[in-house]
Amino acid sequence: MGNICCANGITLSPESKHHSKSAMVLGHSRMxxxxxxxxxxxxxxxxxxxxxxxxxxxxxxxxxxxxxxxxxxxxxxxxxxxxxxxxxxxxxxxxxxxxxxxxxxxxxxxxxxxxxxxxxxxxxYHQEGDLLKHLKSNFPLKEDNICSIIHQLLIATAYMHNKKIAHRDLKLENILITTSSGISIKVIDFDTAAYFEGSVLSGKYGTYHYMAPETMNSYYNEKCDVWSLGVIMYIILTGRTNLPGMSDTQSPSNAHRLKLDFTQSLWQRVSAPAKNLLKKLLEKEPIKRVTAIQALDHLWFKQLSYANYDITFSVLDRIFKFNNKPLIRAAKKIILHLKASKDELTSTEKAFLFLDKDYDGEIYRDDILNFYLLRHTNEEAEEYTTEIMRKFCDFADVVVSYSAFVEVATDEMALADTQNLRYLYDLLRSEEVFRNSDLKNKEERKLGKEVLNVNKLSNVFSKAINIDRDAVQIWADYLQTQKCESLDFEEFSAIVAEGISN
Structure with missing residues (x-):
């Protein structure tokens, strides 16, 4: 029987909320x-x-x-x-x-x-690495942490399947993990991903002992990902890489031999709901296997909450107070693409997941309304919801994407933070747009004083195409209206702060 310290998968080479669809998906900062x-x-x-x-x-x-x-x-x-x-x-x-x-x-x-x-x-880049590395160093994990990991993986999988995308290589190595403020995951590696809308999937893709038994046949569907999540859950719970009853090769063709014997001593510390879900994920017949969205409704997950009411209310309050003028929106775009605060994004991510009750990765008006109805009257909830949605768009049927939510929810105070301003200022100066001839006078030239050439700002991001150029141009135009050809850091900070506050 394998164990978590020697989990070596064999990667196969590939062959050569149900809402109205008329709603407009809004993704301001989605690049x-x-x-x-x-x-x-x-x-x-x-x-x-x-x-x-x-x-x-x-x-x-x-x-x-x-x-x-x-x-x-x-x-x-x-x-x-x-x-x-x-x-x-x-x-x-x-x-x-x-x-x-x-x-x-x-x-x-x-x-x-x-x-x-x-x-x-x-x-x-996520410094802590993948789930396999984390498991090797921290096994056994507490069951509530395992519950959180599997729940997040099911949310990500349900979202992909809602987009008609099957990952087809879900495994420990393709899950990044961070533990700085509770366990959170990121799914990576979409090399074998495929669309399945209007058709079944085919081909033997993925890593051998994570592959669903039906993938050995000609055709299969997106539930192959659910089986892979079951294998991941089994490994995390037991520390064993080989499913019981199957041969040492762990061939998906031998899945009919799989037998989960929960009377063994290793299962004594595992709760009944966890074992029940594992059986549903590792159902051999795809037609009987739960979907990702069905699994998310399992009793085991009732203990979880990624954000409480206060966290979500705080994020929505920032959106409620959001100044929608172009200068501030442009500043948020730039800061988010340069050096976003991890703590800030974490609270926003939690609020987004808390509001996205149907796991489709989008926020609708009803999601906001239902949140406010938890502690407000109908009239108050309608008023707050209308104002929140207006921050995103004037259309009543707007659908808010994750990127749009993050952009608008970013704290405006962070835009004038000294560290962010210093980072942005140094970035602008890094493109050799600063010449001795740009210095204000000979005395500054002697001192080697740092300055920013305002007239060349719009050319700064010629190589960094992932920066929103329209946002940069808005700020370049604004700085040029201040009628100054060059700015030192103090002058730059004062002008940015004034532009944001007005």
Whole structure:
């Protein structure tokens, strides 16, 4: 029987809220995952050490030379694709899938490069690593932590399935984890993901001992992901990588031999609801297996709450007070794409998950209304809800995406925070738009005083395409109206603070 200290999966090579659909999905800060036409090496410094590997390439750490921020990059060798009879168009089909994902439990992607020999895909870097690494260091986990992990994975999976996307390689290594303020996860690696709208899935994709038995047949559906979550849950609960009753190879074809014997001593510390859910996830017949959305209604999860009323009310209160003028919205876009506060985003993520009761990754007017009805009269709840929705759009049938929610919910006070201002100011100065000739006078030139050339602001982000250029242009235009050609940090801070407060 395997154990958690030697979980080595075999990755198979691939073959060559139900609401009205008329509602408009709003995603103010959602940036399309675009190709950066610069060379990768001109924008990023690549660390030699691997963070991990995906189905099609290695993942490494890299540093943005301009922003001095760290990201993870998946490097895909085109030679590998060619030898596996995979067209380069495969990569762009995955970009199309990634562009449809916008959720707090799915890693954020930024941009990609295509060069002669490689594709480079940039995403957020999470320092703590994946769930396998966490489990090796912390097994056994408390059951309430396991419950939280599985619940979040089911939320992410239900969201993907609602978008008609099957992941097809859910495993411990494809789940990033953070534990700084409670356990939270991010799903990664969509190399084997596929659309299934209007058709069944086919092909043997994924990592062997996580694959559902039906994937060995010609056709299957998105419930293959639910089986994979069952395998993950079994490993986390028991520390064993091999499902009982199956052969050492753990071939999905042997799933009919699976037998969960809860009378064994290792199950004594596991609650009855947890064991009941595990059986439902590892149901051998897909037609009898629960869907992700059905599993989320399980008794085991009733103990969970990612945000209480006070946290969610605080976030909605920021939205209620949100100043919707273009200058402030532009400032929020820039700060969010540069150096967003982790604590700020964490509270916003929790509120979003708390409001998204049907797990479709979008907030509707009824979600806000039902929240306020918990402690307010009908009249008050309607008034507050109308004002909240007005902050996003004037249309009554607006649907709020995760990115839009984060953008509007960001605390305006953070925009004038000295650290954020310093970071932005240094960023603007980093593009060699500062010349000695820009200094105000000879005395400043002698002192080497730092200044910002206002007239060249709109050209600063020529390489950082994941920064909202319209937002930068709004601030460039505003600073130019202040009739000053160059600004030191104190002057820059004062003008930004005044622009935000007015």
């Amino acid at each position: 399309t995952l675009n190709r950066n036409l610069n060379s990768f090496d001109s924008v990023y410094h690549l660390d030699k050490n691997k963070l991990g590997y995906g189905s099609y390439g290695d993942v490494k750490l890299c540093t943005d030379k301009q922003l001095m921020t760290c990201k993870a990059v998946k490097i895909i060798n085109k030679d590998y694709l060619r030898t596996s009879n995979i067209e380069s168009s495969w990569f762009y089909s995955k970009i199309d899938i990634l562009n449809r994902l916008d959720h707090p439990l799915i890693v954020r992607f930024h941009e990609f490069f295509e060069e002669c020999d490689f594709f480079y895909l940039l995403m957020d």
